[in-house]
Structures are given as C-alpha cells and as structure tokens.
Amino acid sequence: MSAVAWTALVSLAAWLWLLLGQGLFWRTDLRLPPRRDPEDWPYVCVVVPARDEAAVLRESLPSLLAQDYPGRAEIVFVDDGSTDGTGRLARALADRHRGLPLTVTWPGEPPAGWTGKLWAVRHGIAHARTAGERKRGPRARAAGREGGSDATGQVPEYLLLTDADIAHEPDSLRELVAAARSGGFDLVSQMARLRVASMWEQLVVPAFVYFFAQLYPFRWVAKEGGRTAAAAGGCVLLRTEAAERAGVPEAIRHAVIDDVALAGAVKRCGGRVWLGLAERVDSVRPYPRLADLWRMISRSAYSQLRHSPALLVGTVLGLAVVYLAPPVTLVAGLVRDEPIAAAAGGAAWLIMTATYLPMLRYYRQTLWLAPLLPMTALLYLFMTVDSAFQHYRGKGAAWKGRTYKRPDRAEAAPDQ
Structure with missing residues (x-):
C-alpha cells in the first residue's frame, strides 16, 4: 500500500478510538447531575x-x-x-x-x-x-x-x-x-x-x-x-x-x-x-472577528502544552493526522485510484463529522458546518503554532495588558 493509504488507515483507527474509547466526549447530554433541595441552604x-x-x-x-x-x-x-x-x-x-x-x-x-x-x-x-x-x-x-x-x-x-x-x-x-x-x-x-x-x-x-x-x-x-x-x-x-x-x-x-x-x-x-x-x-x-478568537485561543495554547517544543511538534502532527488527513486522503485516493485510501479517508471524515453534530445542535447551528471541522482544526493548528511563536518572542500568555512568564521563571522572580 502507498503512504497515502497507510495515513488514511491510521487516521481511521484514531477516529475509531476517539469514537469509542475517549469517554464518549462527543455526547452533549451531560447536564447538572440529579439533585434535590437541601434542608438548609448554605452561605x-x-x-x-x-x-x-x-x-x-x-x-x-x-x-x-x-x-x-x-x-x-x-x-x-x-x-x-x-x-x-x-x-x-x-x-x-x-x-x-x-x-x-x-x-x-x-x-x-x-x-x-x-x-x-x-x-x-x-x-x-x-x-x-x-x-x-x-x-x-x-x-x-x-x-x-x-x-x-x-x-x-x-x-x-x-x-x-x-x-x-x-x-x-x-x-x-x-x-x-x-x-x-x-x-x-x-x-x-x-x-x-x-x-x-x-x-x-x-x-x-x-x-x-x-x-x-x-x-x-x-x-x-x-x-x-x-x-x-x-x-x-x-x-x-x-x-x-x-x-x-x-x-x-x-x-x-x-x-x-x-x-x-x-x-x-x-x-x-x-x-x-x-x-x-x-x-x-x-x-x-x-x-466578532477572527482576530478576537485567535487572541483568545493562542494566549494559552502553548501553556496547555507546558511550553514544550516536543509536545508542540506532537500536537501539530496529531492534528494533521486526525483532522486534516481524512479529506486529503479521500481526495488523493479518488484522484490516484487508490480505493483503500479513499475508503479509509472517507470513513474517518464521516466519523469526525458525525461526532461533531451533537455540539452543533447544542449551539443551535446549522449542521452543514460539521464537514468543515478539518478547516477549523487547521485554524487551531495555526493558532497553536502562533502561541509558541509569541511565547518565544516574550509575548506569550498576554491578556489585557499583562504578559505571564513560564511558571519556573515566574517562581524564580523576586517578590514585589
């Protein structure tokens, strides 16, 4: 099999795992647990x-x-x-x-x-x-x-x-x-x-x-x-x-x-x-603007990765294989007449789309946005890379006029 087919199969395996083995993360029915009024209401x-x-x-x-x-x-x-x-x-x-x-x-x-x-x-x-x-x-x-x-x-x-x-x-x-x-x-x-x-x-x-x-x-x-x-x-x-x-x-x-x-x-x-x-x-x-969302997400994305270059590389590769590979391998499989690549890529994209539908319903959005999730994931990939870039420029984790250092450097700084 070609590299395209292998990539599609890896992506499909990842989506099967996410569908069944990642805590049913895609379900949106988890609301406040069963409750009853207490006899005394606390302060x-x-x-x-x-x-x-x-x-x-x-x-x-x-x-x-x-x-x-x-x-x-x-x-x-x-x-x-x-x-x-x-x-x-x-x-x-x-x-x-x-x-x-x-x-x-x-x-x-x-x-x-x-x-x-x-x-x-x-x-x-x-x-x-x-x-x-x-x-x-x-x-x-x-x-x-x-x-x-x-x-x-x-x-x-x-x-x-x-x-x-x-x-x-x-x-x-x-x-x-x-x-x-x-x-x-x-x-x-x-x-x-x-x-x-x-x-x-x-x-x-x-x-x-x-x-x-x-x-x-x-x-x-x-x-x-x-x-x-x-x-x-x-x-x-x-x-x-x-x-x-x-x-x-x-x-x-x-x-x-x-x-x-x-x-x-x-x-x-x-x-x-x-x-x-x-x-x-x-x-x-x-x-309202992409810039507003970009700033909100990128300010903490690299902090989520503990400012680790290795985790950054792994995250970029993971996003590419899980979210970008399905549509790419589907199209490549159809163009190159590779049925395995096309079928695996299409199946992975279908699972991805299906797991995103409940969230769109929760937000009362059109379900036609679901197949566009790979494009959104690409935006998140760029935001994550930009977060790391801003960090190494000394502008990472900036919010409302404050820029926060890495925890180890912050701890080393003298108290004010």
Whole structure:
C-alpha cells in the first residue's frame, strides 16, 4: 500500500478510538447531575474577578444580583486594576438593581508569580472570609475555636467563582448548590454556552468546546479516583473546605489555564469534581472577528502544552493526522485510484463529522458546518503554532495588558 493509504488507515483507527474509547466526549447530554433541595441552604459567596469589563457588565452583573437563592449569599466584585470604570459601574448596577448585596474591592497589582485573575480570586476569597469573621464577633470566634455551634454559617461554605462576562439565569446558584450537596461534590462547574453570532464565532466556538471535551472527557472528570480533572472557569462552585485542603488559589497562582489547574488541585486532594455543559449559564462576551478568537485561543495554547517544543511538534502532527488527513486522503485516493485510501479517508471524515453534530445542535447551528471541522482544526493548528511563536518572542500568555512568564521563571522572580 502507498503512504497515502497507510495515513488514511491510521487516521481511521484514531477516529475509531476517539469514537469509542475517549469517554464518549462527543455526547452533549451531560447536564447538572440529579439533585434535590437541601434542608438548609448554605452561605455562598460569589467572587467575580474583573478587569476592564465595562462593555459586558450591564448584561452579566444584573443576572447575579437577581439570583433567587433561599439561603444567604453575597457578591464580592474584585476590580483588578480596570481603567474603564468597571468598579464604578458595578456599584451603580448594584444600586439600580438591588438584589444580592455586592461589595467592590481592589486587590492591587499581582506579585511576581501570580496571574492577575488568581490574585483577584485570592483577594475575593480572603475578603469573604474576613467579612464573615468580622460579622461573627469575638464570642462567635471563640465558640468556633472551641467547636461551638455559634460559628456555623458565618464563613461561606461554598464559593461561586464566575467571570464578569457570564450571565446566569435566576435559579443558577440554587441549582449549582443543590447539585453539589446532593452529589457530594467539592467542585461543580458548568461550561457556559459561549456567544455564537458572527460567521467566525459559528466556525470556531462550537469546535473550541468540542476540542476541550475531547481533551478532558466530562465523564472521566466526574470519575472518582480518575486522573482527568478539568473545570470551566466561567462558572465554578467550590466548597471552601476543599479549597483550603487543596491550598488554592496559592497552589496554582502561576497557572494561565487556571480552571483546569484548580480542578486538578482539588482532585489530587481527594475532592470530587463534576463538569458538564450549561443550559442556563451564558457568556455575553462577543468575538466578532477572527482576530478576537485567535487572541483568545493562542494566549494559552502553548501553556496547555507546558511550553514544550516536543509536545508542540506532537500536537501539530496529531492534528494533521486526525483532522486534516481524512479529506486529503479521500481526495488523493479518488484522484490516484487508490480505493483503500479513499475508503479509509472517507470513513474517518464521516466519523469526525458525525461526532461533531451533537455540539452543533447544542449551539443551535446549522449542521452543514460539521464537514468543515478539518478547516477549523487547521485554524487551531495555526493558532497553536502562533502561541509558541509569541511565547518565544516574550509575548506569550498576554491578556489585557499583562504578559505571564513560564511558571519556573515566574517562581524564580523576586517578590514585589
């Protein structure tokens, strides 16, 4: 057989494995697990890190303020050095819409070794804890040290970490807490439905979630004792005790892909993690141009590969064999009259297309986009290579005016 035929057969074998052996990653029916209302609703603190988010805040923040939660809940909005009036707008929206109590706070610039978002999250968590301690008073704090019941409910039992561009339906917090309590999960995360409006969003966004699920199959994430751990940073309900046990966010302070690092830290300490697709949690951030999507993906792609040239080469070859080879070998087999190459390439492309259909349905997109997945994969290949290129130019992992170093270099830098 020719090299074309062998390539087509390897690609087909890869797709058969992905179809049957990769945790059924292509299925989109994994929603919040079965749940029931708890007898007592725990105290929850919502931590919202934000940097220059005034453009989206009017769509997202009112949805948090309007949460229909039966227990005690409050919002700590951490303005991470915004220059567009984000903090002032957050206070104005809270005054206008009322709802959950909201506190705006400022963390200052992150020290060396910290990403801005995780420094803001740390500040928000610390603020929630100290606020609870202040409200308890000296007698309650003494009772807490002695194990007395007066200490219960004063420090948040759960933290909802959510981004400033995420809009929640009114029952979102209630459903998350019920799912965590009912299933005994330490971390419950929903991948917010991303905005899909422009042509480029239609082509790239559903594939982004598809590729993420392929890399971190959601069913494997929920498996106790399994090694796969992931979360979606836009919506993470985290048990405070589990965060303390895992030492987060300090333990992951340099992580650019902080949601995956957070889930990994919780799971390594024996915590139970659940991740699934959202139905009532949406991102309102627009990515109308290819350049916007390119910047969003390429800023962390090489970090995902641990800044390893070997992993970069392997990823490029893998994308080429798995996604690009099927249509290429199909056409080449037809042109060169090689039936094995044509049949194997066509079968691989058919499986690829079929596994992408559920994600397109989830995003309510035309199913005719499914055969175009190889073209989208080619874009991702270029984005990944560009991410490495920008890293070696000293511009990797850049976001909103900050550029983050490799973790080992960040750790070596002196504290500010």
